[in-house]
Amino acid sequence: MVSIIVAGLTTALGSIGPAFAEGRAVVQALMSIAQQPDESNTITRTLFVGLAMIESTAIYCFVISMILIFGNPFWLHIIGSGP
């Protein structure tokens, strides 16, 4: 029961940080493109790679939530050793 609440909290809290960080990254990228439009290919590529790295933390939280909801080791153990 507690693990359901924690699973919800994990994704909720874990998405806040990366969302802020990605917003700031995109703002900087857009300002750089506005300043140097001929470099926009490089800037876009770097932006995407940076976004992926920032996103990974959110994905770690999501994976843990999924494990808690669908493959909860505690429940599986309880069910396995049940009647």
Next chain:
Amino acid sequence: MGEIHISTDEIIFWQSGWFQLNATIVLTWVVMAVLVVISMWVRSRLTNDTKIPKLQNLMEVLVETIQKQIGEVSGQDPTPFVPFIGTLFLYIAVATLLGIVPGFNPPTASLSTTAALSACVFFAVPFFGIRKLGFGSYVGQYFKPTWLMLPFNIIGELSRTLALAVRLYGNMMSGAVIAAVLLAFVPLFIPIVMQLFGLITGMIQAYIFAVLAMVYIASATRVRQEEDLKTTNSPTGLEH
């Protein structure tokens, strides 16, 4: 609501002892078969005339684009890296695209596949590094800037590899799980939108995986110049 398969590892076709022929292996071989058959078909009618078949044109565009991107990201001659990085990108991209076919779950939605791909990158980095720089010079990189940094460099390597695997796995699995959950609740139009979104993120993740692998390999094979003679800047700015 029925069972939601977290991964294709749980669909087992055949089992003998410790070896399980699960859906991940079968689907991986399907993707490999698609790639190999198309390539062999194009190879058999390779021509140099002014009019080339459309499939050959597509392949040439793909290979040239990958080569140019690798050249820009690494700042080095892209030829030794194109097979490896190109295969990584094409495998993940085709695995994602084939998800349109009903009954096909991308094998990258299973941690086994992504861990295997990221293990390939983990072994490829020293391979390319030693081939380019020589054994002593490559190992010497781990002792820069001081030998005290050796454990941190090694831990950095391992955590980068782990992050590669989990990033791809999390992205692909989340697409599959969200589509499955929505199918149970709102079965008409929303799952199609989520499927499209899953395709887009799959392609982006394929590109990111290939580019990150390239950045790791490039940072290992980069010939370290003296600090004050540094004339080439890495275009991505991701290397230290």
